Amino acid sequence: MRGLLLRSVRLMRPVEGSALEAVDLLLQNGRVEEMGCGISPPAGTVVVEREGCVVAPAFLDLHTHLREPGQPWKERIATATAAAAAGGFGAVCAMANLRPPVDSVARLRECLAKNRSWERVPVLQFAAVSEQLAGQRLAPLRELADAGAAGFSDDGRNALGQELLRQALERAGAAGLTVAIHPEDEEVLAAANPWGGEDPTSWLLRPREAEVSAVRSALDALRSSGQGRLHLQHLSTSESVELLREAKRDGLAVTAEVTAHHLVLEGPLKDPEARDRELTCNPPLRGDADRSALWEGLADGTIDALASDHAPHESPSDPLQRRSPGFSGVQAQLSAVLSDPRGGPLLERVVAALTARPLAVLGPLSGSLPEPSVREGQPAHLTVFDPEGVWRPEPGSWLSLGTNSPFWERPLRGLVLATFSRGRVAFLRRELGWETELA
Ligand SMILES: [Zn+2]
Incomplete structure (x- = not known):
C-alpha cells in the first residue's frame, strides 16, 4: 500500500x-x-x-446473509463483502441459514474455504444452533467451535425450545462462543397465521407479542443456564428493550443489536421498484413509540450493536408477487442512521455500536480481528x-x-x-x- x-x-x-x-x-x-x-x-x-x-476503527457487522454457497443468484460472497466494505465494514459475521444450513463440520469447512477465496473483508462464519435450524436437535456445537465457527445462530428461524436453548448456551459458553437468536416465538406466529403454510419465515402476520415472548423465554433460558452468552438479534419493540435493560441490570450476560431499518423506518413500505408490491422484513417495522424506545436503547447503551441483517433477494418477475422478507442493507447502515435527525447527535454512540460493542458481543475468541482502536x-x-x-x-x-x-x-x-x-x-x-x- x-x-x-x-x-x-x-x-x-x-x-x-x-x-x-x-x-x-x-x-x-x-x-x-x-x-x-x-x-x-x-x-x-x-x-x-x-x-x-x-x-474510526473499521466497522464489524454482526448480521450478514451472504447467500453463498447455495443461492448465488441472490448474492455472492464477493458482492456482499464488497458492499460491506463500501459501507465501512472491515469484517462481517455470516449467518448460518444458507441452503443447506451450516449445521455440520463438513458444511462449515466448505463455507470457510469458499469465504476465504472470495471475501473482500474477513468473514466470521456463524454455525447453526440446531440441525436444519429445525429446533429439534442441537448441532455439534463443540466440534463446530473447534472447526472455526465464530458463534451460533438459527437466524431466520426460532424453533428452539427453552430447554434446548439452555443447553446450547452451556455448550457454546464452554467453547467461549455466543448464541444469537432471532427472537420471534414461532408458536405465537403460527397462531397468528393459521393458513400461513409450512415456512415460518414467509408468514405475513408477525405480532409484537411473538418478539416479546421470545425475548422473555430466551432470558429465562440464560438465567437457568447460569453460563454462556446470549445475543438478541434485530430488536424491534419497546418491551424487548425494557426486558433487555432489566436483564442487564440483573447482571445477565446478554447483548442485543438493532438494525438501521428498524430505527428509522415505519411500515408498511412500498417497493420502490414496483408500484404494488410491499417491502417487508422479519420482525416487521413498527410505529413511533417502538422506534423511540430503540433510539433510547441505543443512546443509553442498552442496545449494544447496530447490525445490518443484510438480506438480499432477487426481484420477483411479476410486479404483483410478494418479495421475500428482508432488506439488502449492509452498504447503507451508517448512512441510514445518520440520515435520521436522531442519528447525527449520537455519532459517537453509533460508532461504538459499529465497532467496539459488536466485537465484545463475539467474546474473547473474536481474536482474529484487530482491536477496535486507531x-x-x-x-x-x-x-x-x-x-x-x-x-x-x-x-x-x-x-x-x-x-x-x-x-x-x-x-x-x-x-x-x-x-x-x-x-x-x-x-x-x-x-x-x-x-x-x-x-
Ligand atoms: Zn433474523
Whole structure:
C-alpha cells in the first residue's frame, strides 16, 4: 500500500473514549505510521484533506446473509463483502441459514474455504444452533467451535425450545462462543397465521407479542443456564428493550443489536421498484413509540450493536408477487442512521455500536480481528467517512446484487470514503481521485 496522509480528521476511538479533532494520520505499509499535527508527508504519499472527515476503527457487522454457497443468484460472497466494505465494514459475521444450513463440520469447512477465496473483508462464519435450524436437535456445537465457527445462530428461524436453548448456551459458553437468536416465538406466529403454510419465515402476520415472548423465554433460558452468552438479534419493540435493560441490570450476560431499518423506518413500505408490491422484513417495522424506545436503547447503551441483517433477494418477475422478507442493507447502515435527525447527535454512540460493542458481543475468541482502536503502529483497520457527505443507492454506487432496499434511490447522508481491513485497502471511493495504486 502506498502512503496516505489524511489531514485534519476527527478521530473517533470508542475504546480510548476520546474524539480527537483535527489530527493528521499517516498510513504506510498497511499500518498507522504516525498520528499528530502538521505531519510532513514522505515523498510519493497521497495527501487527502476533506473537511469534517471522521476516522474510526473499521466497522464489524454482526448480521450478514451472504447467500453463498447455495443461492448465488441472490448474492455472492464477493458482492456482499464488497458492499460491506463500501459501507465501512472491515469484517462481517455470516449467518448460518444458507441452503443447506451450516449445521455440520463438513458444511462449515466448505463455507470457510469458499469465504476465504472470495471475501473482500474477513468473514466470521456463524454455525447453526440446531440441525436444519429445525429446533429439534442441537448441532455439534463443540466440534463446530473447534472447526472455526465464530458463534451460533438459527437466524431466520426460532424453533428452539427453552430447554434446548439452555443447553446450547452451556455448550457454546464452554467453547467461549455466543448464541444469537432471532427472537420471534414461532408458536405465537403460527397462531397468528393459521393458513400461513409450512415456512415460518414467509408468514405475513408477525405480532409484537411473538418478539416479546421470545425475548422473555430466551432470558429465562440464560438465567437457568447460569453460563454462556446470549445475543438478541434485530430488536424491534419497546418491551424487548425494557426486558433487555432489566436483564442487564440483573447482571445477565446478554447483548442485543438493532438494525438501521428498524430505527428509522415505519411500515408498511412500498417497493420502490414496483408500484404494488410491499417491502417487508422479519420482525416487521413498527410505529413511533417502538422506534423511540430503540433510539433510547441505543443512546443509553442498552442496545449494544447496530447490525445490518443484510438480506438480499432477487426481484420477483411479476410486479404483483410478494418479495421475500428482508432488506439488502449492509452498504447503507451508517448512512441510514445518520440520515435520521436522531442519528447525527449520537455519532459517537453509533460508532461504538459499529465497532467496539459488536466485537465484545463475539467474546474473547473474536481474536482474529484487530482491536477496535486507531493507534500508531497498528495495522490499518479503519473506516474514513464524511458524516455530511450525500450519496444515492443506485446502479453504479450499489455493490450488492440485492436491490431490495427501502433506501434504494433515496438520497442518504453519511458517505464512506475508504475502508481498510487488517492492513489492506478494502474500499476506496473512486470519485475522490485517490490513486488506485493504493489498492
Ligand atoms: Zn433474523
